[in-house]
Amino acid sequence: MHTLEIRDLFVALTDQPDKPIVKGLNLTIKAGEIHAIMGPNGTGKSTLSKAIAGHPGYAITGGDVLIDGKSILEMEPDERARAGIFLAFQYPSEIPGVSIANFLRAAVQARLAEGEELDATAYYKRLYGKMDMLKIDRKFTSRAVNDGFSGGEKKRCEILQMAMLEPTFALMDETDSGLDIDALRIVADGVNTMRGPKLGVLLITHYQRLLDYIVPDQVHVMYDGRIVKTGDKGLALELEAKGYDWVKKELAAV
Amino acid sequence: MSVSLTSAPSPVSAPATGLTAERFAAHLAQQAPLPAWWLDAKQVAWERFRALPLPTRTDEHWRFSSLKGISFDGYDLSETPASAAPHLPAFPHTAQIIYSNRQVIGRSTVPAELTAQGVLFCPLDEALREHGELVRTHLQKHPAALGGDKFVALNTAFAASGVVLYVPKGVEVDLPFVVQHAITGERQAAFPHTLVILEDNARATLVEFFVSGDQRTHLAAGVNDLHAGAGARLTYVGAQSWSDTTLAFQSNSIVAQRDARVLALNVHLGGRQARHESHSRLLGPGAHSEMLALTVAGGTQEFDQRTLQTHAAPNTSSNLLYKNVLLDTARTIFSGLIVVDPDAQKTDAYQSNRNLMLSDTAEANSLPGLEIQANDVRCTHGATTSRIEPEQEFYLESRGIPPKKAAELLVIGFFEEVLNKLEDENLHAVLRDLIEAKFKAK
Known part of the structure; x- marks a missing residue:
């Protein structure tokens, strides 16, 4: 069983290393589990996911991130990805002139052994299989990555990449933001289809809404750079009913 | 498709080294069976080459160019093709002509149905022998006015390799005509001249590959004349991947008559110093020219690109997009001018140079310009540099x-x-x- 362990993690912006945003966060995700992190804006949720993926704008100033007991902090972003990490972006970049098919092909090729050539026929067969599974039109792959995409198309593109790259741990950064209910359902269906013993998911969200469609095993509340409360899916409903002020007040009372 | 190898060229007296008067005389003697006007033009060009000074720093057309790298000394003209020709990319085409060291080493036949319609695609010397007047009335009829006269004169003086593509009125050819010019051997030179003539409402594509057969030092000075008659659609692609020590020059002349559409794309990859001049003349109302270039500049390479969009008739349009990627300590120079003649009202001209810098030590120079004498036009230009x-x-x-x-x-x-x-x-x-x-x- 694969495990992603976040141990007493501190993260700051690279150019402001003395102002931590994530402040001593602990979390362990096992493959097969879906964890949701909820919390008010500006509490460090996105920072956490970008730092784990190796974004150069964020510096890990303390603690560790380990896959199966091995630290990934010395790894470059592409190495972390090949080690099984997948970041589904809140705002995916537009890459003009690079088709989804070529982009994914490069990503799949990068996972092959040195000198091993990609079997193009098998690749397209697999790609089209995943697209059918996610109910994505085949014309989609000839479009440039996210270039001029609607919010829903961008998220669908993220889900397709996730399906093709089959990560061990997916960090989904506010995947629900800016989506209408139809698009949200497509994303949720995608994640639910991939859900299984080989995939661990960290679902970062501001709203409870997404959790109606993707039911998490655990819900964590993040506040001021730390996880302050953990529970089952009922916690999300409670948060929805009482608002984040409830958590703040509880914390103040302690 | 059959590709026949031609026999080796007839031997000539041992040439002197370098592009000397003796060497020119030997070349002219070799060309003797060709029409007198051609030999005269060569003689005039040779005199002109000798008389014209090397570019100087005060010459606006050569601003920012590295002038010290320009020398014609010590280059030679091999009369024998290299034993092995560089790989020519395989893709669907109508016919191809392959040159190695100025000799035709491969040529496929033009499909009979096109020949029957009058389509002509042949080496320059054959065209001069058999269709002399056609060549004479079009060759350098509108030379590019961008400062490379000395190079053009050198090309005319020594031009032997090259092709002529002629497509008669109303004939449309889907698949491209393909040419490869290869230079192999230390200090070898080539002077290809390409002439494309599309009559009214004709359509065709010509693709030229310029390539070094080895990584030795070469000199290439090429010239193109592209003529698009009324309503014609001409696509020209030139892709050069000379060796990294080659001094390369290319002059492109484009003429578009009424409602003609010309697309010219030049891909620049090779050369120590590669200069490319491209001049579009929009001579008839409704004519359109698409001028495109892609450059990957690496190492210490210098790519020097000069363009001119001349709008000489009303309702003409042109669109120039030159994109450069720069690495290492490479340099690029883009200098482009849009000229709108007084009666070329409703001109719509665009010029854009975009540079993508992959290195902090590379240098991209951009000199866009406008010269507008009509009052009802839309002309825009811009240059961007990004990472x-x-x-x-x-x-x-x-x-x-x-x-x-x-x-x-x-x-x-x-x-x-x-x-x-x-x-x-x-x-x-x-x-x-x-x-x-x-x-x-x-």
Whole structure:
């Protein structure tokens, strides 16, 4: 069983290393589990996911991130990805002139052994299989990555990449933001289809809404750079009913 | 398709080394069976080459160019093709002519149905012998006015390799005509001259590959004359991947008559110093010229690009898009001018130079210009210099793509806007592969 362990993690912006945003966060995700992190804006949720993926704008100033007991902090972003990490972006970049098919092909090729050539026929067969599974039109792959995409198309593109790259741990950064209910359902269906013993998911969200469609095993509340409360899916409903002020007040009372 | 190898050329007296008067005399003697006007033109060009000074720093056309690298000394003209020709990319085509060291080493026949319609695609000397008047009335009829006169004169003086493509009125050819010019051997030179004549409402594509057979020092001075008659649609692609020590010069002249559409795309990959001049003349109302270029400048390479869009008739349009990618300590110079004649009202002209810097030590110079004498026109120009967006790079890397491959994808993506303007998808793929190969070699 694969495990992603976040141990007493501190993260700051690279150019402001003395102002931590994530402040001593602990979390362990096992493959097969879906964890949701909820919390008010500006509490460090996105920072956490970008730092784990190796974004150069964020510096890990303390603690560790380990896959199966091995630290990934010395790894470059592409190495972390090949080690099984997948970041589904809140705002995916537009890459003009690079088709989804070529982009994914490069990503799949990068996972092959040195000198091993990609079997193009098998690749397209697999790609089209995943697209059918996610109910994505085949014309989609000839479009440039996210270039001029609607919010829903961008998220669908993220889900397709996730399906093709089959990560061990997916960090989904506010995947629900800016989506209408139809698009949200497509994303949720995608994640639910991939859900299984080989995939661990960290679902970062501001709203409870997404959790109606993707039911998490655990819900964590993040506040001021730390996880302050953990529970089952009922916690999300409670948060929805009482608002984040409830958590703040509880914390103040302690 | 059959490709026949021609016999080796007839031997001539041992040439003197260098592009000397003796060498020119020997060349002229070899050309003796060709029409007198051609020999006269060569003689005049040789005198002109000798009389014209090397470019100087005060010459506006050569601003920012590295002048000290320009020398014609010590180059030679081999009369024998290299034993092995460089690989010519395979893609669907109508016919091809392959040169090695100025000799035709391969030639496929033009399909009979096209020949029956009067389509002509042959080596320059054959065209001079059999269709002399056609060549005479079009060759350098409208020379590019961009400062490269000395190079053009040298080309005319020594031109022997080259092709003529003639497509009669109303004949449309789908698949491209393909030419390869290869130079092999230390200090070898080539002077290709390409002439394309599309009569009214004709349509055709010509693709030229300029390539070194080895990594030795070469000199290449080429000239193109592209004529598009009324309503004609001409596509020209030139892709050069000379050796990194080659001094290269190319002059492109484009003439578009009423309602003609010309697309010229030049891909620049090779050369120590490569100068490219391109001049479009829009002579008839409704004419359109699409001027495109893609350059990958690496190492200490210098690419020097000069363009002129002359609007000489009303309701004409032109669109220039030159994209450069710069690495290491490479340099690029783009100098472009749009000229609108007084009666060329309703001109719509655009000029854009975009530079993508992959290195802090590379240098991109951009000199856009306008000269407008009509009052009802739309002319815009712009130059941008950018770097790879760190967010885009991270996005690709976060999918497991190594940094080097990520940069390559982003560069190809940057070029794709231009490559997408080609209708021929096979040609598009060939050019993309050629560009990728330069990156893989890095």
